[in-house]
Amino acid sequence: MTTQTVLDVRGLVVRRDDLKAVRNVDFQIRAGQRVGLVGESGAGKSLTALAVMGLLQPGWTTEGQVLHDNVDLTTISDREFSNRRGRTVSMVFQDPLSALNPTKRVGAQVSWVIRRHTKVTRDEARARVLDLFKQMHLPRPEQLLRAYPHELSGGQRQRVMIAMAIACYPQLIIADEPTTALDVTVQKQVLRLLDGAVKDRGSALLMITHDLPVIAAMCDYVMVMYGGRLVEQGPVGEVFRSPRHPYTKGLLESQPTLDNIELEGTTRLPSIRGSVPPLHAMPTGCPFRTRCDRATAQCEIVPELEGDTSQAACWHPLDAHSPVVGA
């Protein structure tokens, strides 16, 4: 590998007592790489991110290694970890209203991160926040420094969150559904700003979403998660054009496109049969086998990720040229 690895997750398990929500996940992110993590709600995406950040709620425990900057983050103390959070690795959360402290001015919240990790004066920090706000195209940035979160629109709040996340030039930014809570009209703008900020800083990005077009626009590598496991991964173009795991194919086909949407009554958007089973009812072996048309007895054994540039964990993968309906 020529470029430096900023995150190396090995055998990550996130569990609550006997319930494993993330089961043995491995992945690497290289410097400047943009990786998308997709899957339905409950697939374990957010837990994976929070486990990497060391911010799981009490009750959840992790196994495995999270290597970042030559340290295993799962073994360091809260104090050591806090020196890294916001500085070398940062996170953008889903709902910017609840994710900002309602009793502190947004300028103060952003400048806190800067002053926490760099030796700057109050005024220098303020100037940097102002620059960040300008870079995020926030209107009237001077006044906005003194505004409270409730005085901002959803899009503005999320731009403040992004400003917080990029303030210290982190090696890795984790964005957990950064646009899901926003109006469609604002989503694009926020994504563009996030895109620019990440590019500008040369940071790596781990983008968590269930929105496939967002992945297509923002990422160069995609990992598909189901039932706490990575079921397919590879370069975005390859995976989206010719998915090999039946789940990935189903996910792609259930995205509305101009071809499969009919406005007159009989909309037939294909969907995946059944629904994600709850954690305690997740089948043994391949987690998808109870919803899969191709499942056989062999699927009771967990398949490994296999393949060259793109890999799928499936005993009966689709061939490379099986077309996606509607794509």
Added chain:
Amino acid sequence: MLVFLARRLAFFVMALITSSILIFALIRLAGGNVASVMLGKAAKPEAIAALSKELGLDRPLPVQYFDWAWGMLRGDLGISFRTREPATSLLLERLPVSVPLALAGMILALLIAVPVGTYAATKVGTPIGAFVAFTSQVGIAIPVFWAGVLLSLFFGVRLGWLPTGGWVPWSASPIDSIRSLALPVIALGLVMAATLSRYTRTAVLDVMNEDYVRTARASGMTKRGALLRVGVRNASLPLVTVVGLLAAELIGGTVIIEQVFSLPGLARMVLDQVQAREVIVVQSTVMIMVAFVLVVNLIVDILYGVLDPRVRVSR
């Protein structure tokens, strides 16, 4: 913020006026002729008429009300018809006992409850957490007078460290004044701390589950830092409300504890005046207590506006 303050102030004034009318009216509705209530059943009609004239009770009710209210505003609480002493000076004698007692009780309660409640919030589901929850539950169940009696038995009678009751004026010996207040303050503080620590625990727990605490940690706050800088700070919002609600309870507790430790405080004064049928003085003193509760709640409202920027605009 100015609009917010003006509204709160207007609300305060309205509540003050309403409660003064209520207090004034209730005493008259209950007793019929005030002067005959004061003098008792055996009083001669001439005596009743004379007292009525002297106290101005023969005038129309609105005139009486405004006269009384205007007097209250100037700090004139009326005159005791038995001792001929102005009630204001009676009251001023009692305040150096009751005010330090109530304030110190509240402060002690906060000093205990906030750290204990915060600590308990970090220990949910552990034996220590269960122990703290159990202890505060027991504390809530213990009446103030019982706590007072127990403390007085143990520290006063058994160990002999502190007086079991009675009062030494500040002017005579401040140290002895503090010694006489110590047990009543502890009794009052402990019992209120029990209630308050439970509220603190819940409030801190609620805040710590908020997304913005996670954001704070994601930007480099340690667990402990987030608990103290964000958790306790934002939990102070609901706590301030609870402290306001406890103000009324504080007066009740003070009344009881002054009896238990035979302190010559405001509460004793009211009871004495009730027994002496000093209707006007009682009316004025009750009004002062109501005003105290209203002032505390006004302060709470203003504090709320200072602490929570959202309140300033939305109300």
